[in-house]
Amino acid sequence: MQSLYIIASVLAVVAGQEYDIHPQMLEERYPEWYVSSEYAHPRHQRDVSVDKNTGDLTLDHKTSPDGRVFGTIGSRDEALFGKAGYQHNVFNDHRGKLDATAYGSRVLSPYGDSSHQGGRLDYKNNHAAGSLDVSRQIGGHTAVDAAAGGSWPIGRNGDFTMQGTYSRFGPIQDYGARAGLNYRW
Template sequence: MKVVCALFCLVVAAAAQEFIQTEEIDSYPYWYHNPEHLRYRRQLSADPETGDVTYRHKVADNGHLFGTLGSRGDAAFGKAGYKQNIFDDNRGKLDATGYGTHVISPYGSSNHLGGRVDYTGDRTKASVDVSHQMHGMTSLEAAAGARWPIGKNGDFSLQGTYNRMGPFQDYGARAGLNYRF
């Protein structure tokens, strides 16, 4: 019985779609332009180089909602999320982000959900990003680095990275000695 009702609703909806005539609106009604009915203007900004449209809205004391709409080549994308500052004091700065993306391209579409944690200290930085493609693989990106001063004009730095996407893994390390004469 449920299948019959669902099938009937589907047929009625499809038939209604076929018989609806589209109308063109020549002008907007008066109340649309009336200053009394103006709504809060969103804080949208377009990047002049890429044409991406971004949105940012502060929430509570240390958080904000964000979103981006844009395109790259034949693909269009949308990204939205929430970023929260956990602490920013003598220990350093710790930010946490949760996000979701949707990409539409000629090759299909994909959805990703993810989270990111970033730490920045006086001489250290670290980040971890985990994302999951719906009906697909989970990826993990981790990076950490530190810098130690040597005398007045130099410093030694060490960085490490780890990337995993499904069964594929990648490790990286880099050391550097900078001295300014």
């Protein structure tokens, strides 16, 4: 009985070694210029991108776009990808500027496919800024990134800035803060 285990083990090891050698034998059958990337011609990038303004927003008798559609379809090495989104200007006036963005992406690869979707809000005025980004990989965790900060003038040439950040990916959370005093001589 013990000899059957030894024979089975030897066969498994020999089969495993044969499997490891097999790809090397395939490479030896092809000429060097075909296998080596040193001799291969680089493939030209074949990405197709779109970035188009949409809609009109009228401010002070001036018309400007209030949204934009963006996207890219392309490939990298063995993967195909597509990403697209829409950004909309909610307001841009004395209150500041608020932009909302919705986006998504899809990647097809021999190593696995993935889909990703999310949304983002960005606010900015003369003395404050903030952002919130919530995204999720389909079948995965939700990610949240938030940041807010302010700037207050000190005299004619200086300002005090303060910023706080929050980040979460699944169960992992991270907090941060930064403050600074800027003075221009």
